[in-house]
Amino acid sequence: MARIIFSIFIAFYMAEAVVDVGTSRIYDEFDFKGQSTVAINDICGDSCHIYASMTPDSKKLAVNLLFQLPKGFVSVAEIAAKVDPGTGQKLFLEVNNTASLSIINANVKEDAGPLVLYVVKNYGLYSGAEIYEADGFHRQISSFPASVTVLSARPFSLRQAPYPDRPLSESAQGAYATMSGYDATDKAVCPRLFYTVNSPFPGFNLEIDGPILTIIWDPEFQVAPGDLTATIGITNKRKLERSGWVGSPGNHGCYGKLPYRSSLYDVSSPFHAEVFNDTPESIHLEVLTNSDSNHAVVLQDVEFGGYYSISDTGDTPVPANFVSTKNLSINWTPDGTVNTHFLARWNSTAVFHV
Ligand SMILES: *[C@@H]1O[C@H](CO)[C@@H](O)[C@H](O)[C@H]1NC(C)=O
Ligand SMILES: *[C@@H]1O[C@H](CO)[C@@H](O)[C@H](O)[C@H]1NC(C)=O
Numbered sequence: 001m002a003r004i005i006f007s008i009f010i011a012f013y014m015a016e017a018v019v020d021v022g023t024s025r026i027y028d029e030f031d032f033k034g035q036s037t038v039a040i041n042d043i044c045g046d047s048c049h050i051y052a053s054m055t056p057d058s059k060k061l062a063v064n065l066l067f068q069l070p071k072g073f074v075s076v077a078e079i080a081a082k083v084d085p086g087t088g089q090k091l092f093l094e095v096n097n098t099a100s101l102s103i104i105n106a107n108v109k110e111d112a113g114p115l116v117l118y119v120v121k122n123y124g125l126y127s128g129a130e131i132y133e134a135d136g137f138h139r140q141i142s143s144f145p146a147s148v149t150v151l152s153a154r155p156f157s158l159r160q161a162p163y164p165d166r167p168l169s170e171s172a173q174g175a176y177a178t179m180s181g182y183d184a185t186d187k188a189v190c191p192r193l194f195y196t197v198n199s200p201f202p203g204f205n206l207e208i209d210g211p212i213l214t215i216i217w218d219p220e221f222q223v224a225p226g227d228l229t230a231t232i233g234i235t236n237k238r239k240l241e242r243s244g245w246v247g248s249p250g251n252h253g254c255y256g257k258l259p260y261r262s263s264l265y266d267v268s269s270p271f272h273a274e275v276f277n278d279t280p281e282s283i284h285l286e287v288l289t290n291s292d293s294n295h296a297v298v299l300q301d302v303e304f305g306g307y308y309s310i311s312d313t314g315d316t317p318v319p320a321n322f323v324s325t326k327n328l329s330i331n332w333t334p335d336g337t338v339n340t341h342f343l344a345r346w347n348s349t350a351v352f353h354v
């Protein structure tokens with residue numbers, strides 16, 4: 001009896017782990033592991049778009065994850081590999097009138113490797129959204145973007161270059177970023193992890209310990225920003241910018257949603273990040289964590305002192321202020337399960353130079 005309850009609990013947990021914001025869902029490898037079929041219910045009832053990302057190593061498993069369509073099978077690997085040669089944007093699989101869309105896991109032992117599946121309702125509202133794969137991503141200065149979404153089964157870094165030679169009066173820009181698809185950038189769903197309004201616009205560097213990030217550009221400015229590029233991997237060593245964040249692997253901060261999951265995330269080693277600057281600046285942080293006091297998030301000014309140990313915050317972010325610091329260290333000890341997480345966001349007085 002205990003065993004049956006346990007299995008039901010696991011099945012329930014698996015189903016709930018999908019990051020579902022109503023208009024989209026994000027599936028990961030753990031949604032497929034040990035499952036012969038995964039059903040995507042409701043979201044493709046009218047029309048949906050499906051984007052995928054895998055890794056060179058997980059491709060061999062992604063070829064055996066098969067969408068069952070009236071015209072035949074389409075694999076997750078095929079969708080992940082589709083790129084528009086003209087724009088460099090990811091292409092999507094469009095599915096209409098399918099209340100329940102099945103994906104068959106034909107792998108031995110129903111295995112799956114690191115992957116992201118972003119399934120989003122197809123609304124005219126999102127027609128300006130641009131979607132790219134992080135690996136090899138380079139968006140050159142061209143048109144002004146409404147939104148740019150980058151998908152990656154591996155953690156990645158994004159660099160928005162500052163303006164090339166251009167009169168300062170033309171270089172103002174506003175942008176914010178959420179670790180979500182383009183449909184969930186509303187603060188009521190997913191918080192703004194990064195936020196800038198700057199003139200002249202200095203560009204920015206972001207590190208994404210998760211599978212997806214969307215940057216929304218302020219349409220007030222309408223000037224195309226400089227080149228936007230991605231590289232695979234993160235360092236957790238960050239030059240201080242006006243705003244930023246670090247968090248436990250996969251943590252997006254979206255209210256009431258479990259973090260993204262991946263076998264690539266290290267959920268047992270101590271977490272360490274450094275945020276440094278040439279000159280001391282004032283930094284205001286807000287920290288959210290469900291970790292207990294034995295696994296607190298510790299913020300420390302390495303040079304001038306200043307120390308915060310933050311645990312069990314519930315849904316109310318705990319502030320931490322450093323009046324003058326140029327080397328902030330952020331440490332956290334996970335409890336070895338995937339259940340604890342933290343997110344630290346900051347604003348600072350830094351004057352930024354890329
Ligand atoms: C889905 O429906 C839209 C709108 O009716 C149509 O333009 C599109 O071709 C359809 N796509 C597929 C794959 O049937
Ligand atoms: C910041 O402090 C760390 C120790 O936490 C040290 O290893 C690092 O070299 C320091 N960085 C700078 C830029 O001073």
Ligand SMILES: *[C@@H]1O[C@H](CO)[C@@H](O)[C@H](O)[C@H]1NC(C)=O
Binds near residue numbers: 284285
């Ligand atoms: C940083 O500033 C922005 C804009 O004022 C605000 O929305 C955000 O909550 C601030 N973040 C922190 C961590 O204080």
